[in-house]
Amino acid sequence: MDPVEEIKSRLDIVDIVSETVQLRKSGKNYIGFCPFHPNTRTPAFVVFPETGTWHCFGCQKGGDLFAFVMEREGWDFAEALKHLAQRAGVELRPRSPQAVQEAEEHERLRHLLEEAATFFRHHLRSPAGKAALDYLHRRGLTDETIEAWGLGYAPNARDTLLHFFREKGYAVETLLQAGLLSQRDDDSVYDRFRHRVMFPIRDAQGRMAGFGARTLDPEGVPKYLNTPQTPLFDKGSLLYGLDKATGQVRVTRYVQAQDVGVAINPMSVEGQLEGGVVQGIGRALTEDMQLDMETGEVRTSSLSTYLMPLAVDLPEIENILIRVPAEDGPFGA
Numbered sequence: 001m002d003p004v005e006e007i008k009s010r011l012d013i014v015d016i017v018s019e020t021v022q023l024r025k026s027g028k029n030y031i032g033f034c035p036f037h038p039n040t041r042t043p044a045f046v047v048f049p050e051t052g053t054w055h056c057f058g059c060q061k062g063g064d065l066f067a068f069v070m071e072r073e074g075w076d077f078a079e080a081l082k083h084l085a086q087r088a089g090v091e092l093r094p095r096s097p098q099a100v101q102e103a104e105e106h107e108r109l110r111h112l113l114e115e116a117a118t119f120f121r122h123h124l125r126s127p128a129g130k131a132a133l134d135y136l137h138r139r140g141l142t143d144e145t146i147e148a149w150g151l152g153y154a155p156n157a158r159d160t161l162l163h164f165f166r167e168k169g170y171a172v173e174t175l176l177q178a179g180l181l182s183q184r185d186d187d188s189v190y191d192r193f194r195h196r197v198m199f200p201i202r203d204a205q206g207r208m209a210g211f212g213a214r215t216l217d218p219e220g221v222p223k224y225l226n227t228p229q230t231p232l233f234d235k236g237s238l239l240y241g242l243d244k245a246t247g248q249v250r251v252t253r254y255v256q257a258q259d260v261g262v263a264i265n266p267m268s269v270e271g272q273l274e275g276g277v278v279q280g281i282g283r284a285l286t287e288d289m290q291l292d293m294e295t296g297e298v299r300t301s302s303l304s305t306y307l308m309p310l311a312v313d314l315p316e317i318e319n320i321l322i323r324v325p326a327e328d329g330p331f332g333a
């Protein structure tokens with residue numbers, strides 16, 4: 001059975017819809033108020049358990065279990081598949097030994113980062129963390145917010161974290177790999193984050209990926225310091241707080257102004273400029289680009305390996321053509 005069908009057969013659409021919509025039975029089906037358009041008077045939202053589908057007669061949205069979860073969470077199909085597969089206990093595909101090894105290593109690093117977040121949180125509540133806590137309060141953060149976001153404090157020393165995790169049995173190599181230590185030219189190591197407010201950064205699934213850190217030293221440089229590039233931390237594909245938000249970022253307006261020489265065919269010029277914007281938005285907000293680490297070649301260079309944002313994902317793009325004739329081109333183009 002293909003994984004999508006298997007997931008649908010294992011999960012009950014009524015259960016999943018009921019997590020956020022109050023349903024009542026009506027004959028063979030269930031009805032309720034649609035969560036996707038404002039309505040409180042007539043329940044127009046129907047779930048059909050027999051076919052595993054739903055439909056709203058108010059806003060005309062509908063589909064299967066996947067469509068519902070995607071709509072509710074703002075996920076794309078891949079995210080919904082991953083989430084529902086996990087929930088249904090469906091293995092998506094057998095993984096190669098290398099992939100398994102890599103996944104295990106990532107899991108170990110995540111576990112370490114989770115412990116590091118606890119370590120920093122603990123220090124925020126220690127006497128040494130008072131300056132950091134005062135700073136956060138001054139910035140208007142309540143204790144509730146500080147707790148909810150798991151904010152912490154990195155002690156003002158070169159080896160507090162190093163000693164703590166060495167004693168827990170972690171190898172220096174692993175601590176470096178997680179981006180918690182820095183290394184000098186002579187190979188000696190020290191705590192990367194010192195006397196800083198620590199912000200845990202998680203991926204879209206809420207798993208630890210790294211830290212952002214703000215210095216408490218008025219003269220401290222840099223003011224903000226992130227985890228370096230690690231197997232888990234890729235700035236281009238992480239967004240702070242994404243796990244707590246809906247998981248969805250929508251670009252609402254895009255204006256670009258470009259020096260185009262002379263636009264002999266303005267429509268074609270605008271088409272090219274818009275193509276560039278779409279690529280940029282795609283790289284920033286959706287799929288990461290895969291590089292072949294041996295050759296440096298882009299492995300996801302075609303439409304069959306890289307999902308470009310579609311027209312429905314994008315706002316109207318406003319183009320401003322700045323015409324500065326070039327001296328050496330035909331017609332100044």
Ligand SMILES: [Zn+2]
Pocket residue numbers: 034035036037045056057058059060061
């Ligand atoms: Zn509706």
